[in-house]
Amino acid sequence: MIENGHLAVIYDKNPMENRGYAAAMADIFDEATYSIEFHHSDLDPPVKFINQVMFVRDSSSNWISIRAAFRYITHTPWLCIPVQSKTIIINPIIACLAGGRNKNLADRAYQILNKENEPFGLRIRTPHTVRNVRKSDVQHLNESLGGHMVVKVPYSNAGQGVFIITNKRDLEKFMETPDYYEKYIIQSLVGSSKWIHQNDVADKKDYYHVGTRPNNRKEVFVMDLRIQVCGTDIGFQPLAIFGRRAALPLRDQLSDNDNSWAMLGTNLSHKKDHGQWATDTERLLVLDSNGWNQLGLTMDDLIDGYVQAILAHTAIDRLAQQLIKCNGGLDLTMFRELNNDAVLINEILI
Numbered sequence: 001m002i003e004n005g006h007l008a009v010i011y012d013k014n015p016m017e018n019r020g021y022a023a024a025m026a027d028i029f030d031e032a033t034y035s036i037e038f039h040h041s042d043l044d045p046p047v048k049f050i051n052q053v054m055f056v057r058d059s060s061s062n063w064i065s066i067r068a069a070f071r072y073i074t075h076t077p078w079l080c081i082p083v084q085s086k087t088i089i090i091n092p093i094i095a096c097l098a099g100g101r102n103k104n105l106a107d108r109a110y111q112i113l114n115k116e117n118e119p120f121g122l123r124i125r126t127p128h129t130v131r132n133v134r135k136s137d138v139q140h141l142n143e144s145l146g147g148h149m150v151v152k153v154p155y156s157n158a159g160q161g162v163f164i165i166t167n168k169r170d171l172e173k174f175m176e177t178p179d180y181y182e183k184y185i186i187q188s189l190v191g192s193s194k195w196i197h198q199n200d201v202a203d204k205k206d207y208y209h210v211g212t213r214p215n216n217r218k219e220v221f222v223m224d225l226r227i228q229v230c231g232t233d234i235g236f237q238p239l240a241i242f243g244r245r246a247a248l249p250l251r252d253q254l255s256d257n258d259n260s261w262a263m264l265g266t267n268l269s270h271k272k273d274h275g276q277w278a279t280d281t282e283r284l285l286v287l288d289s290n291g292w293n294q295l296g297l298t299m300d301d302l303i304d305g306y307v308q309a310i311l312a313h314t315a316i317d318r319l320a321q322q323l324i325k326c327n328g329g330l331d332l333t334m335f336r337e338l339n340n341d342a343v344l345i346n347e348i349l350i
Contacts, residue, residue: 002086005067008034008056010047012073013158013269014279021070034064040079047080054087074157077101082349083330094330097348098323099316103154103185104131104339106316113315124311127207128188132340135179141186142171148189153181155344159267164189167256181343191264194252209264211250213296219249223285223295224266227302227309236310241302243285243295244268 007025011018015037022035036056038047046057054066068088073081083093091100099106108131110124117123130141133151142149142165151174153161163174166189189195193208211220223245230239248262268280285291325331330350339345 001088002053002065002067005053005065005087006034007031008036008054008064008066008069010036010038010056010069010071010073012037012039012075014072018072021072025070034058034066038073038080040073040076045080049082049085049087052082052084052086054085054089074101075160076155076347078348080349083324084328084350092320093349094320094324095316097330097335098320101155101157102339103152104183104341105319106312107131107185108338109315109319110312113311113318117311122307122311124308124315125207126187127190130186132183133186134183135175138175138184138186139171145186145188148191148195150187150189152185152187154183154185154341155181158269159265162261162265164260164264166191166254166258166260169256170260182341189264191254191260192250192252195254209250210296212245212294221249222246222264222266225295225297225301225305227305229306229309229313236313238306241287243287243291245283245285245294247280247283 007029009018009022009025015035019035022033026033034056036046038045048055048063054069055063056066058064066087069090071077071081071089071091071093077096078093081089081093083097085092096102097105099109107126107129110126114123127150128145131154133141138151147166149165151163151165156162163170163177165171165174188206190207190209195208209222212223214220223243225243226241227238228240229236231237244266246263246266248259250263251258254260266283268283270278270280285294287295323331323335330348332345332350336345
């Protein structure tokens with residue numbers, strides 16, 4: 001850690017939100033806080049590291065040393081931010097690699113914690129998941145899952161790199177996509193309860209969407225609940241909560257012509273044609289009286305979601321600690337044992 005230097009917020013999308021973070025930091029710490037947009041593809045990046053210390057370029061093209069930074073780099077942040085840093089980075093890269101932006105290791109972390117908590121009846125609930133799948137094995141797994149599944153690039157976020165497979169056309173489209181990483185992660189599809197019975201692969205452990213309360217047209221929308229928690233001296237505390245809904249209502253019967261992503265995808269972030277990020281705020285469910293009534297949840301549901309958020313956070317945090325060596329560097333030997341994807345490993349800035 002360094003004692004001298006300034007404060008900064010570095011981000012790759014949602015500029016208004018991140019400028020708000022910078023303004024809040026400036027008020028709390030009573031000092032100037034730099035707000036810097038930074039992409040790993042920048043030809044002349046405004047952020048650099050010298051001897052593990054972060055520097056940012058100000059409006060006068062001067063390089064300013066940073067003692068602490070809030071990171072909101074969401075897309076493959078390990079391409080531009082090193083794991084080991086003397087600058088304090090809130091949202092450290094190891095948190096992404098250990099599960100925050102790595103679905104492969106997130107699933108591994110959840111399984112480890114579930115095993116430890118088995119005697120206490122606590123469990124992180126996830127769909128049936130298969131890690132480290134090569135594209136050549138995708139078709140066989142699709143057959144074993146009844147023709148309904150989700151294929152994910154393990155290291156993408158904001159709805160990118162997610163392929164919903166519900167028919168032959170979806171599968172062919174995925175198989176034609178160019179590969180970048182070596183392996184994928186596959187999960188059973190969480191859809192309508194009637195889709196499960198329709199495909200004769202009903203399983204007591206399968207999940208399905210209950211959705212929002214029906215509207216005036218008796219339409220039900222897939223929705224999710226996002227619960228943010230923070231660690232304090234007295235334990236975890238709830239920080240924020242909101243919901244998101246899909247663009248189209250959930251159908252009872254799924255045809256080959258249906259847009260399954262529009263029915264199941266709740267991500268609000270999307271890329272425009274020129275590559276910039278945008279947010280579809282029309283589908284945001286703020287938990288005021290109207291939003292809460294749409295969700296149809298109870299206090300028990302909120303408590304359950306709060307516990308799930310804490311368990312997931314704890315699982316990833318524990319694995320992150322195991323992957324860091326005493327000197328603060330990444331334990332590459334252990335990382336390879338858990339996630340042996342050569343493309344990913346070559347991307348990581350040590």
